[in-house]
Every structure is written in C-alpha cells, then in structure tokens.
Amino acid sequence: MIFTVAIDGPAAAGKGTISRAVAARFGFRHLDTGLLYRVVGVKGGDPAEAARSLAPGDLLRDDLRTLEAGQAASRVAALPEVRKALVDFQRRFARAEGGAVLDGRDIGTVICPEAEVKLYVTASPEVRAHRRWLEVGGDEARVLAEVKERDARDMGRADAPLKAAADAVVIDTSAMGIDEAVGTACAVVERKLVKGAQAGRT
Numbered sequence: 652m653i654f655t656v657a658i659d660g661p662a663a664a665g666k667g668t669i670s671r672a673v674a675a676r677f678g679f680r681h682l683d684t685g686l687l688y689r690v691v692g693v694k695g696g697d698p699a700e701a702a703r704s705l706a707p708g709d710l711l712r713d714d715l716r717t718l719e720a721g722q723a724a725s726r727v728a729a730l731p732e733v734r735k736a737l738v739d740f741q742r743r744f745a746r747a748e749g750g751a752v753l754d755g756r757d758i759g760t761v762i763c764p765e766a767e768v769k770l771y772v773t774a775s776p777e778v779r780a781h782r783r784w785l786e787v788g789g790d791e792a793r794v795l796a797e798v799k800e801r802d803a804r805d806m807g808r809a810d811a812p813l814k815a816a817a818d819a820v821v822i823d824t825s826a827m828g829i830d831e832a833v834g835t836a837c838a839v840v841e842r843k844l845v846k847g848a849q850a851g852r853t
C-alpha cells in the first residue's frame with residue numbers, strides 16, 4: 652500500500668509528536684524533514700553542496716535540536732538549490748511501499764501534493780514559544796522572538812513557503828493536550844484508510 656500522511660506547520664506546533672504517534676499507531680515509517688535542513692544548516696561550507704552530499708548518518712548528529720540549528724536550518728531552507736537537492740529523497744520516502752508520515756513545511760504543497768492525508772498543525776506563537784522554552788530553557792521572551800523570526804522567514808520565502816495546502820485539515824493545538832491532538836490526527840487518517848478500503852471493495 653502506498654499511503655502518505657503529510658504534516659506541515661510552524662515550529663513547535665506539535666508536528667513531531669503527532670507524526671511519531673500517527674506513524675506508531677498505523678505502522679508507517681516517519682521522516683522529520685526538518686532534520687535534513689538542520690544538518691545542512693550546521694554542516695557549514697556551501698549549503699547546496701552540503702545538501703547534495705547529505706548522508707543518512709548525518710541525521711544522527713547530536714547538535715541538531717538546538718535553537719541555533721533551527722535558525723541555521725530556516726536560513727538555508729530559503730535557498731532554492733538546497734530545497735531542490737532534498738526533493739527526490741523526500742518523494743521516494745513518501746511514495747515507497749508501506750505507508751509514510753512526513754512532517755515539515757512544504758510536504759502537502761510541494762513534496763507530495765498527492766498525499767492521501769494532509770494535516771496543517773498550528774498553534775499561537777505564544778503557546779509554541781512556551782512549549783519550546785519548557786524544552787530548551789533560557790529566556791522565554793528570546794524564544795518567542797526566535798519563533799516569530801522563524802515563522803516570518805519560513806512563511807515569507809519565495810520558494811515553497813510554509814502554508815496550508817488548500818485541502819489540508821487544520822488542527823490548532825493551542826488549547827489541546829497531546830492526547831487530543833494525536834487523537835484528532837489519527838481519526839483523520841483512520842477515516843481515509845477506511846474510505847480507501849471501501850473504495851477498493853466496490
């Protein structure tokens with residue numbers, strides 16, 4: 652079965668948690684596409700060359716989750732040559748046999764517009780900054796400023812800007828706990844799988 656769940660949205664909206672839970676629930680593979688851009692951002696040197704030479708082992712680096720790596724990723728992600736170099740890997744992952752969940756910024760709009768399920772997971776900047784601050788600590792006002800700066804760059808870039816696909820289901824997690832957010836996402840996937848199975852029988 653080829654079945655893609657595309658999960659897009661801004662930083663710290665809950666995409667990662669939801670993606671891992673959906674993948675575990677349905678036995679799908681999961682790719683956190685932000686990690687690809689984080690590797691390119693922290694590698695240094697020519698970003699396009701770093702993207703072209705990216706190896707699976709790079710995703711295991713232990714310096715990818717910092718605020719700095721997120722900002723570096725957001726900067727290199729605005730470069731069309733970098734995005735182009737990462738497209739094929741993501742498309743192959745999305746359409747390989749067995750079902751896949753990909754989370755990022757442009758999965759439902761650019762990487763896999765044919766995805767069977769598209770979710771756009773969002774929350775207010777304040778809520779997202781508070782969640783990120785609980786993880787990384789430091790000065791909460793600075794974390795909020797970073798979140799807003801990254802939103803502006805990711806939504807404002809010319810190539811594959813962050814936006815909800817026209818046919819995406821929007822999940823606003825501002826006032827939701829993890830269980831409710833995961834339950835909402837799983838229900839959307841379940842409905843689509845059931846519909847697909849019914850269509851296959853008719």
Ligand code: DC
Nearest residue numbers: 662684685688724725728755756757
């Ligand atoms: O999801 P994340 O915070 O790890 O992503 C880091 C940055 O990478 C994000 O600010 C923008 C960029 N990114 C992107 O442009 N497209 C994706 N599909 C995933 C991430």
